[in-house]
Amino acid sequence: MVQRGILAESAAPAIGLVGSEVAPPDAAAARRLASIAYFGPDLDDPVVRRRVAQWRYAGFRVLPFAFSRTSASRLELERGEFVDLGHVMPLSRARRAIPLALAALRLVAARRLLSGIDLFVARNLDIALLALFARWAVGSSASVVYEVLDINSSCTETGWRGAMLRRIEKWVLARTSLLVLSSPYFGTDYYQKVLGYDQPWFLLENKIPKWVRLDRLERPAAKKPLPLKAPSPGTSGPWRIGWFGYLDDEKSWDILRLLAQRLPEGVVVHVRGRPYTNFNMTRFLADVEQLDNVTYGGPFRNPEDLAEVYDAVDIVWSIDCNFPTGNSKWLLTNGLYEAGYFAKPALGLAGTAVGEFLATYGSGWCLSEPLAQNLLDFIAKLTREEYDAKRKAITDLNPDIFVETDEIERLWALLQGGEARRAVPAQQSPAVS
Numbered sequence: 001m002v003q004r005g006i007l008a009e010s011a012a013p014a015i016g017l018v019g020s021e022v023a024p025p026d027a028a029a030a031r032r033l034a035s036i037a038y039f040g041p042d043l044d045d046p047v048v049r050r051r052v053a054q055w056r057y058a059g060f061r062v063l064p065f066a067f068s069r070t071s072a073s074r075l076e077l078e079r080g081e082f083v084d085l086g087h088v089m090p091l092s093r094a095r096r097a098i099p100l101a102l103a104a105l106r107l108v109a110a111r112r113l114l115s116g117i118d119l120f121v122a123r124n125l126d127i128a129l130l131a132l133f134a135r136w137a138v139g140s141s142a143s144v145v146y147e148v149l150d151i152n153s154s155c156t157e158t159g160w161r162g163a164m165l166r167r168i169e170k171w172v173l174a175r176t177s178l179l180v181l182s183s184p185y186f187g188t189d190y191y192q193k194v195l196g197y198d199q200p201w202f203l204l205e206n207k208i209p210k211w212v213r214l215d216r217l218e219r220p221a222a223k224k225p226l227p228l229k230a231p232s233p234g235t236s237g238p239w240r241i242g243w244f245g246y247l248d249d250e251k252s253w254d255i256l257r258l259l260a261q262r263l264p265e266g267v268v269v270h271v272r273g274r275p276y277t278n279f280n281m282t283r284f285l286a287d288v289e290q291l292d293n294v295t296y297g298g299p300f301r302n303p304e305d306l307a308e309v310y311d312a313v314d315i316v317w318s319i320d321c322n323f324p325t326g327n328s329k330w331l332l333t334n335g336l337y338e339a340g341y342f343a344k345p346a347l348g349l350a351g352t353a354v355g356e357f358l359a360t361y362g363s364g365w366c367l368s369e370p371l372a373q374n375l376l377d378f379i380a381k382l383t384r385e386e387y388d389a390k391r392k393a394i395t396d397l398n399p400d401i402f403v404e405t406d407e408i409e410r411l412w413a414l415l416q417g418g419e420a421r422r423a424v425p426a427q428q429s430p431a432v433s
Contacts, residue, residue: 033061034412037114039122039131040066043082044274045246046302047149047334048123050209055121057211058408063113065130067099083110085130100126107134119415120144121180125152125165128172143177143415149206151190151327166195173197178415180204185330185353202411206334208341210404212303219403220343220395238293239379240268242313242344244300244335248276251321253284255372260291262376267293270313274299302334310342314387318346318354318364319371332357339364340402343394345387347375361401363394 036055040048043066052064064081067088085103088096107114107130115138122131128146135144155165173179179201181187191197243256260269271294275281288296300309310316316339320328329352336357339346346364348354349371358364367374 033059034118035061035063035116037063037065037117037120037131037134039085039120039127039134040064040082041088041124041127042066043068047206050302051121051123051147053211054209054404054408057209058412060408060412063117065107067103083113096126100130103130104133108137110134111138114138114140117142119412121147123147123149125155125169125172128176129168132172132175144175145178145180145411145415146172146176147180147182147204148186149182150331151186153323153326156190156194156323156326170195170197173199178202178411180411182206183330183332183353185332189330190326202414204407204411205332205337207337207404207407208306208402209303212306219341219399238263238266238268239315239382240270240313241315241317241347241379242270242272242310243317244271244309244338245273245333246276247271247273247279247281247284249320249322250280252317252319253287255321255375256317257287257291257294258372259375259379260294263379264293267379269294270297271295272297272300272309306338307342310338310344313344316344316346316364318358319349319352319367320354321371329353336363337402340394340397341399343391345390345394347378361397362390363397363401364390 038048038052038055040051042048048064048066052062055062063083065083065085067085069088083106085106086099088099088103114134117138117140119142120131120135120140122128122144124147128144131144135142152165154161155169156162157165173195179187179191179197179199181191181201181203182205184203187201187203191201241256241259243252247253256269256271259267269291271288275284285296288294297309297312300306316335318333318335318339320331320333322328332353336346336348336354340361340363346354346358348358348364348366350359350366350368355366358366365378367378
């Protein structure tokens with residue numbers, strides 16, 4: 001799903017980089033390094049760091065901007081790895097108005113750094129407004145890429161607030177060169193159906209970065225014996241189920257907690273990740289304390305700790321229950337790709353993008369509503385033979401399903417081609433019914 005735009009040619013400034021230990025390939029290093037200003041919403045979000053490192057590995061200089069939400073991320077900003085956009089609180093857009101205004105002032109102060117940028121990349125709606133302001137502030141003609149990894153629930157509301165946000169988003173889309181989406185269903189079910197957006201877009205999934213695959217983590221090979229560690233309940237141990245990433249889904253936790261309560265000898269639930277503001281961490285920790293078969297290992301580094309995290313489990317929970325008629329239905333989770341890379345079957349919900357992904361590639365199982373009861377039934381009946389066969393099938397899949405290939409290079413080439421508003425989507429995925 002692509003469109004092409006024009007990028008200005010300019011000298012790249014000398015700038016710092018998160019993930020600078022990741023060396024780009026010789027071919028990319030040999031060509032002139034274009035300069036990318038990447039605007040991220042949250043320094044604590046591993047996707048922000050991953051995108052910065054992906055652009056650099058593809059041979060670009062990256063000037064990263066980000067907001068902070070914790071004291072730990074403030075310390076990293078002080079080390080100069082990111083340009084500080086200030087401190088911001090999630091969830092309430094009203095409470096973010098002042099931090100966004102202050103961030104705009106910081107961008108004015110950073111005009112010298114931004115003057116040589118060849119491409120502005122901004123994730124999420126508020127951040128895209130900042131990137132457009134930054135381009136205006138320096139009088140640049142560089143393209144702006146608008147990257148979307150989630151559709152905020154407020155953008156699909158039927159009231160005045162939803163209508164206002166959709167109007168703002170249309171304004172942003174009219175002024176950016178390329179819309180980049182992590183799921184094709186954002187394009188078909190939201191941008192086309194809800195916003196009436198008729199321009200092409202580019203698909204950049206949340207895959208394992210290729211530099212991780214090549215330099216850091218080895219994927220289980222189909223030709224090697226698999227170290228299967230998941231005996232069926234009733235033999236020598238329980239199934240180990242993992243829930244990883246941002247902890248922001250109370251319903252998912254309620255379902256997994258019920259599973260742990262009902263099958264105390266049959267399952268062990270491993271939870272790793274950073275709590276989001278809307279998650280009741282006090283209640284969660286109290287629940288964990290009362291359940292002997294649930295462990296919480298805290299936040300983890302992505303990708304540094306991925307092997308450790310996924311080696312600890314047999315099955316991965318990849319269901320989002322927050323907004324079942326919107327974002328949760330359309331998104332493709334990070335865990336889909338990470339679980340597939342490490343040959344661990346994932347659980348998805350039928351009738352969603354995740355469920356269709358699992359059904360298409362056979363990299364896990366789809367559950368239907370009622371989720372809690374069907375999960376109990378599934379785990380209680382799952383046999384070792386079924387699990388072994390599923391995991392073997394995953395290792396036989398083409399790793400390109402789970403690992404980045406040449407997406408960044410193709411995105412840049414499309415922008416360089418100068419055909420952003422004239423291109424036709426290469427392929428449209430069907431909407432999730």
